[in-house]
Amino acid sequence: MVEKEIGELQAKTLAAIAAARSTEELEPVRVAALGRKGTLAQISKEMGKLSPELRASAGKLLNAAKQALEEAFERRKQEFEQSALRARLEAEWIDLTLPAPGPRLGSLHPITQIQAEIEDLFVSLGFMVLDGPEVETEYHNFDALNMPPDHPARDAQDTFWLTDGHVLRTHTSPVQVRGMERFQPPLRMIAPGRAFRNESVDASHEHTFYQIEGMMIDHDVSVAHLLYFMKTLLAGIFRREVTVRLRPGFFPFVEPGFELDIQCLICGGSGCPVCKQSGWVELLPCGLVNPNVLRISGLDPDRWNGFAFGLGLTRLVMMRYGIDDIRLLQSGDLRFLQQF
Numbered sequence: 001m002v003e004k005e006i007g008e009l010q011a012k013t014l015a016a017i018a019a020a021r022s023t024e025e026l027e028p029v030r031v032a033a034l035g036r037k038g039t040l041a042q043i044s045k046e047m048g049k050l051s052p053e054l055r056a057s058a059g060k061l062l063n064a065a066k067q068a069l070e071e072a073f074e075r076r077k078q079e080f081e082q083s084a085l086r087a088r089l090e091a092e093w094i095d096l097t098l099p100a101p102g103p104r105l106g107s108l109h110p111i112t113q114i115q116a117e118i119e120d121l122f123v124s125l126g127f128m129v130l131d132g133p134e135v136e137t138e139y140h141n142f143d144a145l146n147m148p149p150d151h152p153a154r155d156a157q158d159t160f161w162l163t164d165g166h167v168l169r170t171h172t173s174p175v176q177v178r179g180m181e182r183f184q185p186p187l188r189m190i191a192p193g194r195a196f197r198n199e200s201v202d203a204s205h206e207h208t209f210y211q212i213e214g215m216m217i218d219h220d221v222s223v224a225h226l227l228y229f230m231k232t233l234l235a236g237i238f239r240r241e242v243t244v245r246l247r248p249g250f251f252p253f254v255e256p257g258f259e260l261d262i263q264c265l266i267c268g269g270s271g272c273p274v275c276k277q278s279g280w281v282e283l284l285p286c287g288l289v290n291p292n293v294l295r296i297s298g299l300d301p302d303r304w305n306g307f308a309f310g311l312g313l314t315r316l317v318m319m320r321y322g323i324d325d326i327r328l329l330q331s332g333d334l335r336f337l338q339q340f
């Protein structure tokens with residue numbers, strides 16, 4: 001009777017082991033058969049009631065069944081572990097013999113590239129390249145450029161003032177003053193760099209943008225000289241015919257002053273957000289240096305005169321590459337930067 005029971009239990013459990021599809025399914029089968037309160041334990045308990053001879057033979061059978069089942073569980077468990085390992089190896093397989101991808105090459109920012117082109121061009125024309133501080137004195141940013149504290153032209157440049165009275169320079173023009181302080185005329189200099197204004201940012205206005213200042217001081221410098229250098233600059237950068245217009249412009253540090261605009265290359269002049277629908281982009285304010293500016297920096301305006309310009313480098317880069325939103329340039333977005 002007990003022997004039959006053991007035989008049936010063994011067959012049933014082996015079938016359940018074979019049918020289990022995971023370790024999780026296997027565990028309840030094992031507990032039901034081999035657990036402390038499992039079927040084998042129960043049969044073992046009942047065997048106490050048997051006669052000693054029957055008990056001995058049934059005991060042997062029970063041990064053999066227990067061993068066979070334990071082995072079957074272990075085998076099945078290993079099968080599951082093996083196939084899990086195989087699946088993982090398959091999924092995480094790496095071909096170590098493939099060549100390494102190599103370092104990713106960066107490139108110069110488009111503003112840096114055009115700045116370098118303009119520097120090369122002006123160096124070839126006998127200009128030196130100067131640098132100046134971004135945190136400026138009020139004197140260099142305004143007063144020495146013929147903009148005393150009560151001058152309304154100060155309002156045109158929304159200024160970041162520091163608590164100690166310094167300013168984040170609103171233009172690169174203070175480097176004109178520093179150039180005159182440091183070098184004697186004749187003087188040919190350009191000064192590329194960042195300028196800062198408390199602007200409400202839009203497609204063509206940034207709070208931080210690049211300008212390139214230019215100044216030439218010599219004897220008998222005229223508007224004709226100024227225009228020659230401006231045209232050489234634009235031809236060098238655009239390498240094609242661009243339509244320009246010259247109109248009067250007011251800056252206290254030049255007299256006469258001009259705004260040199262170029263026809264918008266984003267829309268071809270028909271109007272877009274970059275040119276504020278006007279078809280023209282302000283790029284190159286310029287003029288002949290105001291005698292007062294020379295005087296403030298200790299030069300005799302009867303002996304020396306000159307021209308100055310303040311190129312909007314960031315806008316020039318937008319025109320050169322057809323970039324329709326200034327904010328892209330400082331976004332740090334690699335999808336944008338990788339195009340250059």
Ligand code: FA5
Pocket residue numbers: 170171172173197199204205206207208209210211251254257282283284285286287308309310311312313314315326
């Ligand atoms: C000036 O900053 C004068 N210092 C330029 C100058 C120099 C005139 C020498 C005469 C002699 P303006 O504020 O217009 O001028 O700015 C010059 C150029 O900088 C503009 O034509 C424009 O291209 C660029 N610019 C000005 N504000 C911004 C801005 N918020 N974002 C991007 N570019 C700007």
